[in-house]
Amino acid sequence: MIGALDPRVPDGSIAEKWTNHKFDMKLVNPANKRKFEVIVVGTGLAGASAAATMGELGYKVKAFTYNDSPRRAHSIAAQGGINGAKNYQNDGDSVHRLFYDTVKGGDYRSREANVHRLAEVSVDIIDQCVGQGVPFAREYGGLLDNRSFGGAQVSRTFYARGQTGQQLLLGAYSALMRQVSAGSVDLHTRTEMLDLIVHDGVAKGIVTRDLVTGDVRSHTAHAVVLATGGYGNVYYLSTNAMMCNVTAGWRAHRRGALFANPCYTQIHPTCIPASDEFQSKLTLMSESLRNDGRIWVPRGHDEERTADDIPDAERYYYLEEKYPAFGNLVPRDVASRNAKTVVDQGLGVGPLKNGVFLDFEDAISRHGEDTIREKYGNLFDMYERITGENPYERPMRIYPATHYTMGGMWVDYELMSNVPGLFVVGEANFSDHGANRLGASALMQGLADGYFVLPYTIGNYLAPLLGDGKLAEDDPVCEATVANVADQTQRWLSVGGTRSPDYFHRELGKLVWNYIGMERDKNGLEKALTEIPALRDEFEKDVRVLGNGASLNSSLEKVGRVSDFFELAELKARDALEREESCGGHFRTESQDDEGEALRDDDNFAHVAAWEWGGESGNAIRHKEELTFDEVALTQRSYK
Amino acid sequence: MSEETLSLTLKVWRQEGPDSSGRFETYGLDNISTDMSFLEMFDVLNEELISEGKVPVEIASDCREGICGTCGCMINGRAHGPEKATATCQLHMRKFSDGDTIVVEPWLASSFPIIKDLVVDRSPLDRIIESGGFITVPTGSAPDANLIPIPKDAADAAFDGAACIGCGACVAACPNSAAQLFTSAKVQHLNLLPQGQAERWSRTENMVDTMEDYFGSCTNHGECHEACPKEIPLDFIAYTNRDYMKSKRKNRKLLGQG
Secondary structure: OOOOOOOOOOOOOOOOHHHHHHHHOOOOOHHHHOOOEEEEEOOOHHHHHHHHHHHHHOOEEEEEOOOOOHHHOHHHHOOOOEEOOOOOOOOOOOHHHHHHHHHHHOOOOOOHHHHHHHHHHHHHHHHHHHHHOOOOOEOOOOOEOOEOOOOOOOOOEEOOOOOHHHHHHHHHHHHHHHHHHHOOEEEEOOEEEEEEEEEOOEEEEEEEEEOOOOOEEEEEOOEEEEOOOOOHHHHOOEOOOOOOOOHHHHHHHHOOOOEEOOOOEEEEEEEOOOOOOOOOOOOEOOHHHHHOOEEEEEOOOOOOOOHHHOOHHHEEOHHHHHOOOOHHHOOHHHHHHHHHHHHHOOOOEOOOOOEEEEEOHHHHHHHOHHHHHHHHHHHHHHHHHHHOOOOOOOOEEEEEEEEEEOOEEOOOOOOEOOOOOEEEOHHHEOOOOOOOOOOOOHHHHHHHHHHHHHHHHHHHHHHHHOOOOOOOOOOHHHHHHHHHHHHHHHHHHOOOOOEOHHHHHHHHHHHHHHHOOOEEOHHHHHHHHHHHHHHHHHHHHHEOOOOOOOOOOHHHHHHHHHHHHHHHHHHHHHHHHHOOOOEOOEEEOOOEOOOOOEOOOHHHHOEEEEEEOOOOOOOOEEEEEEOOOOOOOOOOOOOO | OOOOEEEEEEEEEEOOOOOOOOEEEEEEEEEEEOOOEHHHHHHHHHHHHHHOOOOOOOOOOOOOOOOOOOOOOEEOOEEOOOOOOOOHHHOEHHHOOOOOEEEEEOOOOOOOOEEEOOEEOOHHHHHHHHOOOOOOOOOOOOOOOOOOOOOHHHHHHHHHHHOOOOOOHHHHHOOOOEOHHHHHHHHHHHHOOHHHOOOHHHHHHHHHHHHHHHOEOOOOOOHHHHHOOOOOOOHHHHHHHHHHHHHHHHHHHHOOOO
16 A cells, blocks of 8 residues: 655755755765666667666666667657757747746646756756757757747747657667667667566566567666656557557556556647558657648538538638637647547548648648748658648648657656656656647657656665665566566467457557547546456457467567556546546546636646556556646636 | 559568578458558558468568668568658558569568568667767766857758668668668768767777678669668768778877877
């Protein structure tokens, strides 16, 4: 049983907390750092930056990735940019403004102290990345360029063509490989974490499976860091990579770590709609497209005409009509929810009637095709490659897709979970984005945690452990955990059912999207809580995994991940059911104002819901961390 | 969007492991939508194989957005298939015709041993990065980001190298299995920037020498550029050859033997 959740936020004014805390934390003497071993699971922005920095400091680091190279982690796919409160554009930005915007953007469901620290270190991240050779966009004078992103009132976003994520990851990866070469980081590729080793309530190591040989073994250390990304693939269709999963975090949850706010998911409005049943993932297009594109659907049901033939009077520019002040630039959640509403009303476009138009006709006639090509050429090309349609001649079709998950493992101010010795960084934790994430803040948080927060705070945990050895890798606890994983692997191979893991993942995704998507109600969530376990029973009896456990076997990798998604989906439904308010990216039908807009309930829900594993029966226990807002006044958002 | 469907014959390389001998297996597929991606077509094939009780084909992919570099196979003898500047995951079935036979093989290069079926081991690319593909700037030691103005042309040129996704198509397409395009993209990304100057000569020598340990030699065929999904320019190879020659002299000078 877990007592009251203590986030261990330091005292002092918001601007002094991190500075003071850095001084108050215990240090590990440089010569003693090599006596400590740290495991880092995941090598995306957060994991690679954390492993590289701890390696530089002198810790002995073991880094794990299921990819064949750290450079493939899904951080690589981020397009837009990274925020940094540099105020290079002299437009009034500051650490405090970035902090304020992030808390407000998160719809007042994040922890103020963590967000302020994030804003503080944002400036160091930009310096660090430029030092590594990240080729951010520059002006002709040679200095860095910035743009305003995601509705921000200042230009604080640094970007690298449409591939900021790749360039930042290559920077972190190069720093990591430098440490691999120096011998301070021991890198394990194609290796997946399948369990957490907990001894006397303390995280002592992990159990991994070598994806090529099937070898299951334990690795022990003085601390374990999870940097394993988000759980967006619980929806099956999302903008996440195919292998993204919740397994590492979920297995840690089953060993006692709290899972916070699993119902928080960000749905991105500008993705390419699915084309058929076999659609394997959805592709995001930068939302900068909304700066020039107009969003509409035909007013009439069963519209057969092509877009060109529909006169203006019969087009429903729903965002411009409903939100005259912001129009097509309303925040992500509002744009997404309204797209779903019109498609649900039967007004959708495309062969499956599952999209809305994003139309550049006006922008092209106003600015000329060349200007539009210069601004969005690569996005238009990408759209044409995927759909076979030319967006210069006919409107794009877009639809929302799951993009980022704000929920994750509960962590305190030092990024440590409630299980001592288990730290969680990047998208895998819950702390900085509240119920909705601002554009260009995901990359910032991953690198903040990895370069500038965890390497300090982990020392505070390790310092008192000086002289303690790590757990022996053949300790009975390790052997039992290894045996458990090996048994589970064998069990999947012997189910002998009739359907593939992908089939069940796809079916699960439909339930999660329909009942725990952008818009939720009590009735639907209760249905989810009956239908998900029923499908899970079928999955456990009827899944078919062929091949063996001693060579590369992606079905075998997949089946375990799908199993964890089933359990997570149930918790997600419970969390959404308990949270009887509309907030951030989520609309609870029962909680809306007179105009049908989202209504937050600060009196009853200004808290983090952190769930404790309740055993196989699914009786998870809900703990609360109350959120207090001393710096930012709580207001309802309005875009009318 | 069209609603056409294709009937196809696939000849796919199947190989149990690095040391087993492989063979082509032939599979027929019907009702493949032209809107499907090439990898989604493989998803369909694998679903069918599973329902027939046959072990599915191992084929690597992850982001399916053409940026992570995980995917890649020889499609009708061409690395990443028929569409220029397109990674395997971004290739769509509308580029094929009804009745086509498609031959699918793993990357063909002895430096990339086969792990299983269409999946190969590309870790030598990581070894090249490890040997010098970085700027030594420990966390926290970087000066202000705007301290050194970088001419836009230099920054843009560096970016053209940085755009490499490390998929290995250049090696697979090369008759010599050379990795010059990959290596030179990585070397020049850093060598063209002011921040990269301090380690320019050691980086060049170390990375090129490590490359030579694993890969064949470049004889200027240019097939690498043709296959590259990011169209990395061949000029980088010339720049790197120049830097490599200079580095031999400069690095010796640094040792006091110049």
